[in-house]
Amino acid sequence: MSEDRKRILTMVADGKITAEEAERLLGALGEGGNGAAGETSALQSASPKKDLKYLRVVVDSTQGDNVNVRVPVALLRAGLKLSALVPPQVYQKVSANMAEKGMNFDINAMLKSGDVEQLVESMGELNVDVNAANGDKVRVFFE
């Protein structure tokens, strides 16, 4: 049993996630974990994390190229709040242009001040691991 599976089952046992969420996570693991050409697993941990300070993006390449980015969560929050101050006319134009391209969603509705907090809190549960067939690894997580 892989570490990821153990982690998911432990979260179910601890009551941190529901059986449905666990099924979805295990499904995501199953799709990427069969040793195919490239292994990609995306986990959305449902366990609540507190005091998250940084968004980390870590790239480890087998050729020796490494990228390590650390962005303060407070900066993300401030950026989202800043974008919420953009005049509504601008959002209407953006939404109209996106609708022309076939993307129908309202950015203005997405960035209401109350939603920003919820969005940032939800981002804390984001955890993405990508393991490529050639050994390259990409991790996006909060700490």
Next chain:
Amino acid sequence: MIFPPALINVEVGGGQRKPWRLWLPVILLWPLLVIAAAILLPLAAVAEVFLSAKGVRPFSLLIALSRVVAELRGTQVEVTSKSPVKRDHVSLYIF
């Protein structure tokens, strides 16, 4: 109270080139920022009164912008290439 970044450290090196490091003591700009804020904030506040009906909020925008700048503290970017052909290293730290 949230303070803006005090120091920015940029480091570039690699290959046969001599690495260089740049320390930018942004803290020295703080007095200028205070003066700029003292001038701009009242103007933006007055402008907000007249423009808020149109959805333009310069005062709030200025406050949000300053918050974004202040929250840059702790940002760290490191890119390293160790391939035999090209060895490069770029890093940026904001304190």
